[in-house]
Each structure stands twice: as structure tokens, then as C-alpha cells.
Amino acid sequence: MSISDLIRVMSDGDFHSGEVLGRHLGVSRTAVWKQLRKIEGMGLALESVRGRGYRLIDPPEPLDGAVVVAALSHQARRHLRHLFIEDRLDSTNSRILERFEQGAGHGEVCLAELQTKGRGRRGRGFYSEWGGCIHFSIGWQFENGVAALEGLSLAVGAVMAELLKREGVPIRLKWPNDLLAPGAEGVSKLGGILVEVRGDASGPCQVVIGIGINARLSPHAAEAIGQPVASLCDSRTGLSRNQLVSGMIEALMSMLQSFEREGFAPWREPWSRYHFHAGREVRISRGERCYDGVVEDIDDVGNLIVNVGEERMVFSGGEVSLRGRS
Numbered sequence: 001m002s003i004s005d006l007i008r009v010m011s012d013g014d015f016h017s018g019e020v021l022g023r024h025l026g027v028s029r030t031a032v033w034k035q036l037r038k039i040e041g042m043g044l045a046l047e048s049v050r051g052r053g054y055r056l057i058d059p060p061e062p063l064d065g066a067v068v069v070a071a072l073s074h075q076a077r078r079h080l081r082h083l084f085i086e087d088r089l090d091s092t093n094s095r096i097l098e099r100f101e102q103g104a105g106h107g108e109v110c111l112a113e114l115q116t117k118g119r120g121r122r123g124r125g126f127y128s129e130w131g132g133c134i135h136f137s138i139g140w141q142f143e144n145g146v147a148a149l150e151g152l153s154l155a156v157g158a159v160m161a162e163l164l165k166r167e168g169v170p171i172r173l174k175w176p177n178d179l180l181a182p183g184a185e186g187v188s189k190l191g192g193i194l195v196e197v198r199g200d201a202s203g204p205c206q207v208v209i210g211i212g213i214n215a216r217l218s219p220h221a222a223e224a225i226g227q228p229v230a231s232l233c234d235s236r237t238g239l240s241r242n243q244l245v246s247g248m249i250e251a252l253m254s255m256l257q258s259f260e261r262e263g264f265a266p267w268r269e270p271w272s273r274y275h276f277h278a279g280r281e282v283r284i285s286r287g288e289r290c291y292d293g294v295v296e297d298i299d300d301v302g303n304l305i306v307n308v309g310e311e312r313m314v315f316s317g318g319e320v321s322l323r324g325r326s
Contacts, residue, residue, distance in 0.1 A: 004087035004113060006035050007044070007130060010056045017053035043129040043218035060131025060216065061241050063111055071246035079253050081107035087130075090117040092137035093196055093210040100198065100206040105139035109249055115212075129221050132231075134191075134213040134241055136248060140256045145202040151264025151302030153177045153195045153317065156209055158271040159251045160193070165274075167244065168236045172276040175295075175304050176317030179213065180276055183230030184222075187276065190214055190230045211248065215241055265300045272298060281325040282306065284315055292325065 005025055010016055018029040025032070036054055040046050045057040063085045069077065082104070089095055089112040099105035112135045115128040128135065142148060157173050164171040164179070169190075172180040177193040191213035199205025214231040222229065232239050255267075272278065277295045284291040284306060293308035304315045304322070 002087065003035055003038055003042070004130070006032070007039065007056070007060070008062045010054070011059045011062050013055060013057075013059050015049065015052040015055045020053070043132065043220045045218070058216075062131065063113060063245065064242055067242040068246050068249070071243065072250055076250045076253050079107050079257070080109065080249060082109070084108070084110040086110070086112045088112065088114045088116065089135075091115060091210075092135050093194060093208050096137045096139040096208045097196065097198065097206075100139060100141075100208075105206060105208075106141040107253075108139045110137045111135060111245065129218060131241075132214070132216050132218065132221060134211070134215055134245060134248075136211045136213075136245065138209050138249070138252055138256075140207050140209070141204060142199075142207060142260050143204050144260055145200055146197055146205050147201060148260055148263065149195075149197065149205070149207065151267070151300075152207070152209075152259060153193050154271050154298070154302040155255055155259060155264050155267040156193050156195070156211070156252065158267045158274070159255050160191075160211065160248070161274040162270060163244075163247050163251050167239055167247070169232060169239075170235055171274060173271060173274040174276050175298065175322060176302065181230040181232075181235055183228055183234050185228040188228040188230040190232070209252065213244075215239075263300075264302050268298060268300055268302075271302075277322065277324060283323045283325055284308075284313075285321040285323075286315065 009021065009024060018032045021032045022029045036046060046054060047057050048054050065083050065085050069083065084095065092110040092112050095110045096105055096108060099108055114130045115135045153176060157177060160179060161171045161173055169181055172187060174180050178189055179191040180187050181190040191211065194210040196208045197205055214229055216233045217229065217231045280295055282293065282295055291308045291313065293306040296305040296307055298304055299314065306313050306315065
């Protein structure tokens, strides 16, 4: 019996006696009790009532491949080569990269309930609790080389913003790849996008798009992250993770099929509609230098245009860090 098995059984929010849990999972009551203690250390709230047993308070919705696939259109199902849903992984991006090394990966999606070595832009870590986030990666092969992929991470951001807006989440985008939403301390980071590329500058290349979204955060998680963050439940109660994942697969596959032909240009205006820092004062850090200016817009390949004094400067995503100035 794994902790994940126990969480899935208890995800209905009902009381379960130790005896019944042990019988269902094929272990002793003592083994169940030990796993329940571990659950409490994972940010999940557990209630114990003598004579009734144990229940999870506000349990997470487990990911379910059958539910995800059932909600997809025929076209999306045709392009989805494989759907992996793991209880625990070091990184969903790493799994899809491994699949490319094995000769697969294209059109494959990987999800994990818990990531132990999730990573963000510029090598930053990504905090994870079981069932508290959506850890999502999709693999796609492009034939025209890395140069044709300019602006891809922003196109992903635009897709996610449109999807989340339809689901009732008041979403904004921070250049180049952060998702923002209202949290306990104002507009804060809801999630992020990480695009990893392997291949030639002018030939076939493999792309892994990783998306991490905070679905629900325990008080322990907020403390562990150490900075203001937002979660889906802050602004939209009752949103199904399975429903959202189906929407992500549907929308991203549609965008990826057209991106190599059309590039980022069709996504410039949609992205700009959600641009949190448009017209705001910001500080840009590039290496050892900092620039204070006012954000103007993005260009046709997703670079950020900032008016620094009398100069109009253009910044690309891989080289800089952006912060708002109050």
C-alpha cells in the first residue's frame, strides 16, 4: 500500500475506519495508521473521530486518465499518443524528455500528483504537495528548427489565459512565462511555464512544454514557498483538475498544430490582453545591469519592449528578470 493508494480511497471525504481501510488495501490497521500520520505531514488535513474512523478534510481530486480522455474531442484524442498519470515523479518534463530519447514523446502528455524535483525558469525549483498542483508536460516535434519557435512560451501563456478565463479565473500574464491571479496578498503567481528544446537550429527538434499551476495550497505550502502565491481555489471554487487538464490538452494541441506554420504573431494580441505590466513601471535585470522603465508592449516574436528614459529597448526572455516597481 502506498500513501497515494490511501489518499485515493479517502478522496471521497467520508469517514473510513482503520479496519475497513486495511481490508480494502490489504494491510494491517497499524500500517494504515502509520500512513495516515505521513498524510498529515503532506499538507492534507485529517480528522479522526472515535467510532467513525478517519476522513480527509477538503480532500484533493485525484487525477483520472479515463475522465480526462472522455472529455476530449475526437480530434484531440487522435493526436494524443499517450497519457501518463503518475503518483510521484521527479519531473514531468524529464519524463517526456526521456520519451523523446526512446523514440517517442511527440503528442504525449505526462501528469504527476507530486513532483520531487520540479523546476522553473532559470533553474528555480517548484514546490509541490500531493494533489495540490497540476504538474503537466506535453511533448511535440517541430520540423523547421529552433529558430521557428520564437514566442512559443508566450503562445502557451495566451492559451492558458484564455482557458482559465473561460473557467472563471481572473487571470493575468507576467512576461515572459508566469500566470498570475488574485491571492491572499493581492495578485500573485498562480503558475508558470517552462519550455525545453532539444534538436538542431534548422532541422527537426523536440519540445517539451511544462506547466505548473497551484490548484490548492495548504498553510504549510504557503509558508514553504516563502513568497506571495495564488491558487485556483482562491478565486474559483469547485474547479475540477481533471476538467482543466482536458481543456489544456485540447487547447494546446490545437495551438501546436498551427504554431510551426504561423508562429507567435496570431497570439500576440491575445497575450497582450492579459499583460499585467503593460503601461507599468518595471525594473529589468540583465546580468549585472538594471534598467528602470515603462513597459510598452511585446513584439511579433514575444520580446518585451520597454521605454527606458528616451530609449526604446527590447529584451528577450532568456536573458532577463522583470519586477514591478511600486
